Amino acid sequence: MDTPLVGSSPSIQKIREIIRLVSQDTSLNVVITGETGVGKEVVARVLYELSPRRKKEFVKVNCAAIPDTLLESELFGVEQGAFTGAHRKRKGKFELADGGVLFLDEIGDMSFPLQAKLLHVLQSGEYSRLGSETNITSNTWVVSATNHDLKQRILEKKFREDLYYRLNMIQINIPPLRERPEDIPELITHYTRHYQDKYPDRVIAPLSTHTYGRLCDFSWPGNVRQLVSVLQRILLIGCDDETLSEILHEHPAPTTPDATPANGNGLVEKLRAMAADSPEAMETFSLKAIRKNATDLVEKEVIAKVLDRTNWNRTHASKILKISYKTLLTKIDRLNISEPN
Numbered sequence: 001m002d003t004p005l006v007g008s009s010p011s012i013q014k015i016r017e018i019i020r021l022v023s024q025d026t027s028l029n030v031v032i033t034g035e036t037g038v039g040k041e042v043v044a045r046v047l048y049e050l051s052p053r054r055k056k057e058f059v060k061v062n063c064a065a066i067p068d069t070l071l072e073s074e075l076f077g078v079e080q081g082a083f084t085g086a087h088r089k090r091k092g093k094f095e096l097a098d099g100g101v102l103f104l105d106e107i108g109d110m111s112f113p114l115q116a117k118l119l120h121v122l123q124s125g126e127y128s129r130l131g132s133e134t135n136i137t138s139n140t141w142v143v144s145a146t147n148h149d150l151k152q153r154i155l156e157k158k159f160r161e162d163l164y165y166r167l168n169m170i171q172i173n174i175p176p177l178r179e180r181p182e183d184i185p186e187l188i189t190h191y192t193r194h195y196q197d198k199y200p201d202r203v204i205a206p207l208s209t210h211t212y213g214r215l216c217d218f219s220w221p222g223n224v225r226q227l228v229s230v231l232q233r234i235l236l237i238g239c240d241d242e243t244l245s246e247i248l249h250e251h252p253a254p255t256t257p258d259a260t261p262a263n264g265n266g267l268v269e270k271l272r273a274m275a276a277d278s279p280e281a282m283e284t285f286s287l288k289a290i291r292k293n294a295t296d297l298v299e300k301e302v303i304a305k306v307l308d309r310t311n312w313n314r315t316h317a318s319k320i321l322k323i324s325y326k327t328l329l330t331k332i333d334r335l336n337i338s339e340p341n
């Protein structure tokens with residue numbers, strides 16, 4: 001098998017078992033959920049590689065990356081002369097994935113009108129190229145992935161409930177890496193070997209015990225993708241302790257659009273609490289004042305975290321925050337951030 005699904009935490013073992021069962025019955029559409037970088041595409045590829053469909057194509061479409069007008073022709077293809085510029089017939093991804101797997105990544109971002117068209121294909125088992133009347137029978141296994149909470153999107157009227165049930169016959173949820181830290185050592189071993197094989201001419205020193213410990217203890221907001229990229233950097237370029245602190249924290253946290261208080265900053269909760277403490281104050285707040293308060297709350301949390309991680313080394317903290325030393329001191333003072341005793 002080409003794609004490794006590394007890990008032996010209980011959740012990865014359970015996912016392996018689901019994959020083993022589902023890959024034998026490819027009439028059931030699958031939705032894979034989880035934060036960005038947890039391995040949704042890895043799971044989709046393993047499903048494909050274990051299924052009888054592995055002899056045909058695995059075709060990936062990123063529904064968020066392609067503008068809506070193009071996505072339709074990308075999925076269903078175009079007949080010659082269908083519109084100005086359609087000089088020749090072009091097969092769509094459905095057709096290319098015939099007998100194989102169509103992996104619809106970021107399905108939660110597909111537009112509502114296109115969702116209706118996709119639903120029609122899944123219900124009727126047929127589609128036609130743009131500009132053509134001829135129906136083509138669809139024989140693809142549709143595996144989708146999203147980091148949205150699709151049920152929430154349904155409530156917000158951004159995702160069709162009927163399509164949800166068509167796509168989501170089986171759901172595989174991959175927990176974030178911070179909830180399965182026992183997978184980290186295995187991932188480190190796997191990817192260290194991977195880079196040693198990939199760069200046979202380079203001397204790749206094993207990680208020091210200290211660095212290994214830091215990687216195992218980190219919370220990995222960008223999940224396995226972040227771990228792999230940090231590890232690659234350490235193995236190929238090397239990295240002292242201070243630089244490691246910087247690179248661990250320069251990665252943006254994942255975007256979890258529908259998740260409750262993102263990344264633990266709890267901002268919304270805090271604003272709610274402020275309102276509960278003083279409903280009158282909240283009522284008289286201008287939007288501008290709310291925005292200012294929100295910014296201050298976020299800034300205070302971020303600065304305090306960075307200062308904590310740098311042991312209150314203000315020079316280092318200002319570099320990480322990309323502000324001048326002087327601005328940092330002003331903010332510490334204004335936001336009332338105090339050094340722990």
Ligand SMILES: Nc1ncnc2c1ncn2[C@@H]1O[C@H](COP(=O)(O)OP(=O)(O)OP(=O)(O)O)[C@@H](O)[C@H]1O
Nearest residue numbers: 004005006007035036037038039040041042224225
């Ligand atoms: N269990 C795993 N075993 C081995 N490699 C993994 C695993 N999970 C993720 N990876 C690696 O991490 C990186 C990101 O994985 P992948 O693209 O599958 O994540 P994703 O959840 O689909 O991300 P996104 O939501 O951003 O598309 C890839 O390099 C992939 O090979």
